[in-house]
Structures are given as structure tokens and as C-alpha cells.
Amino acid sequence: MIRVLLAEDQAMVRGALSALLNLESDIEVLGSAADGEAAWRELQRLQPDVLVTDIEMPGLTGLELAQRIQRHELPMKVVIVTTFARPGFLRRALDAGVSGYLLKDAPAENLAEALRTVHRGGRAIDPQLALEAWSDADPLNDRERQVLRLAGEGQSAGDIAAQLNLSHGTVRNYLSEAIGKLGVANRIEAYRLARQKGWL
Amino acid sequence: MIRVLLAEDQAMVRGALSALLNLESDIEVLGSAADGEAAWRELQRLQPDVLVTDIEMPGLTGLELAQRIQRHELPMKVVIVTTFARPGFLRRALDAGVSGYLLKDAPAENLAEALRTVHRGGRAIDPQLALEAWSDADPLNDRERQVLRLAGEGQSAGDIAAQLNLSHGTVRNYLSEAIGKLGVANRIEAYRLARQKGWL
DNA sequence: CGCCGCGGGTGACGGCTGTCATGGCCGGTG
DNA sequence: CACCGGCCATGACAGCCGTCACCCGCGGCG
Secondary structure: OEEEEEEOOOHHHHHHHHHHHHOOOOEEEEEEEOOHHHHHHHHHHHOOOEEEEOOOOOOOOHHHHHHHHHHOOOOOEEEEEEOOOOHHHHHHHHHOOOOEEEEOOOOOHHHHHHHHHHHOOOOEEOHHHHHHHHHOOOOOOHHHHHHHHHHHOOOOHHHHHHHHOOOHHHHHHHHHHHHHHHOOOOHHHHHHHHHHHOOO | OEEEEEEOOOHHHHHHHHHHHHOOOOEEEEEEEOOHHHHHHHHHHHOOOEEEEOOOOOOOOHHHHHHHHHHOOOOOEEEEEEOOOOHHHHHHHHHOOOOEEEEOOOOOHHHHHHHHHHHOOOOEEOHHHHHHHHHOOOOOOHHHHHHHHHHHOOOOHHHHHHHHOOOHHHHHHHHHHHHHHHOOOOHHHHHHHHHHHOOO
């Protein structure tokens, strides 16, 4: 029997996935959580074999949750189930020691199968995403990421400078470098590209 | 027996919702489709009582699908199930004659209950969203929407002008008006706000 | 008819952006 | 020690952005 905890913020999807997994005779859904912090509490209480988690959740993300499990050396596997086919996300997930990374685009049957594979000690990584993950690395450094994130919210160089205690010229230099590294024409495109790649 | 067709692009969610609905003894899932065009074909073949559809799908969106059903006066109810709590979306959905509009944030049990309500001839609209929908209307006109959409992709006034056969000054005027109407500081914030409200 | 409102355009102004060259200040490393 | 590379700053310049006042042409409408 594979004992599973489910973390997913959208209640309807959470309920539906739970129904789906409970159809399998060798899988038992112990419980579910609507955000990262709740999942962290439930996980210690229920001691599941496998945690199935989304990435984008309020408070603590699925990636941060996986990191925390790794740091505390808790004896359970983690499987990420997400909408986002972003190489950067998979990369961070693998760094956090997860055993599975599936896309919600994948057929529903894959999920139960992936849980069995992982429970046996194997890995279940979306194959085409695995290729991309190591192909192009994040070229941005911390400052560039930081500045780009704020620029993407519509803030001007001056606003950003004030927030980070930098000069407004320096902020523009960082933005210029990020734009150059990403090979795009302006901050908006740079933000979109970096976001899509999972680098923010 | 309520005969249902399911349209949802994410395979895993589609399978999970299908499993969820099939647990109900008075509901039968006739089939499912991964995009709007496929749903349109299946819907004519299977003649379901209710179509349950997502909004964001490749090709034809759920909103466009609902409009098409309305135009052809097909004898079926439509229930939208979506991630997006955007007043503008609900508004357009109601204009397209849908009977239900649920958020994926809502508890899973709501879905079956909503289907029963709708099948009985009632409406199932997310209550707090219904309030917002009529509170603030979209202040943008067609041109402003068009220009803002392109600006949000990182295109310059010149690029946009070329695409729409306008002068580059006119594009800037439209952007300026949109920024003013939305009460924000620049095109990036204008785009984000309009998008969040469901006006794009 | 005159008069509006609306879609589109022009030109000018100040401020912001993106680029580049240059320089100072560390903290390694040979 | 000298040297380099990362980090931060400055200043200059061209070009783009956001705003405003004003213009034209056209369809409706009293």
C-alpha cells in the first residue's frame, strides 16, 4: 500500500486528484493540504510514503517544501505535479532531491504509475522536459534576477534603485546586461523570457 | 441521469475530474476533449445535457465555445470551470448564456451539486465573483485593448503601429489613454491590471 | 445647415531607457 | 606583490515613452 499526502491549492483539482488516486487499489490518500505550510504540518503528522505536490501555492511553494524535506532528511519521496514546463523549475526540483516531476498535461494514468515507480525507489521525470533542463542554464546573476523581477512589475529604474539601495544608473546597467544576456530588445521581453524559462 | 461532456486541456486534471464525476451515481461522463474544436465536434456527436469546460484552451477558448453553442441554439447547458477569478470573464460568460461559472478554488463537491442545479434549470455562479462582475466595467475601447495587448508582449510603439497600420504617435496616444483610464504609471502596469481584470 | 462626437494624426516637451566607456573598491589567486 | 573578476557607480548620448494641445475628416442629429 502506497500512503500518499496531496498538496494542491485549487480545491477542485485537489478533490479530483484525490478521487483519481483512490480508484487505485494499491494507493491510499491519507490526506490533503491547500498550501505549503499546511502540507508541512500534515506531512509530519501522517508520515506518508510519498508527497504529491503542486509548485505554485500560497505561502510556501512546492519547491521550497521539497527543499525543507531534504534539509530535515525526512524519509519520504516527493513527486511534483505542475502546470509549468519550465526547465529552471525541474532543475531546482532535482536539486531539492525530488523523485518525480510530472506535468498536468500528461495523461492521468501516468500519475499512479509514477507513484509506483517512485515508491519502488525509481525516478519519474517528464522525458522531454529532462532534455531541456540541462540544455540552457540560467545566465542571470542574483542582482539581475532581482532587478528584472521588480522591473516586470512595472517599476522604473528609480523605484527599483530606492528599494535595493542602489543608484538608478546601476539598476539600468543590470537591466541592460540582462537584456543583452537574454538576447531580447527591452525589459518587458527579458522579463517574459526569464519567467517562461523558470529563472525568476 | 445527467449526461456530461468534459472539455479541459490539462490531461491530468481532465482525467481527475472525470473520475470525480463518475463517482456520482446520477452523473455520467460521456466523453472528454482536450481543446475547443474537439469539444465542438464531440458535443454534436454525443448531445450531452451539460458541457463542463475550462476557459483557457488551445485553439478555441471555453468562452468562444459557449458563444458558438448560443449562436447555434444547441439544447444544452454550459458550466465554466476555471482558475481565473476575473470579473470580465464571468461577464462575457454570462453574455454567452452559460448557466454556471465555478472556480477551481471551490470545493470539489460543488461541481456535482452545480451540475444538478443547472440540469434542473437553475444557475450556479460563484457568489463573490458575481458581485465584482458588475461593479467595475471595462473602461477600454477596442483599439486600446488591442494596443495594450501588443505592448504587453514587449513591442514598441513603432512595432505596434506597423502591425495595425497606424502612425506611431497614435499608438502612443492610445497607450497614454489606457494608462490614464486605469490609473497606473506605465504600460507594464496597465497591461498587468487589464489582464488581471480579464479585460484582454 | 451648423454642430457635435469619434477615430486618427501631428508636433513638441520632459523624463525615462538602453548602451557604452570608464573608474573605484574589494577579494581571490598565481 | 600584481593582477583579474565581480560589484557598484558615474556621465554622456540617442532614442523611446507618456503627456498635452491641437488638427483634420466624417457620420449623425437637431
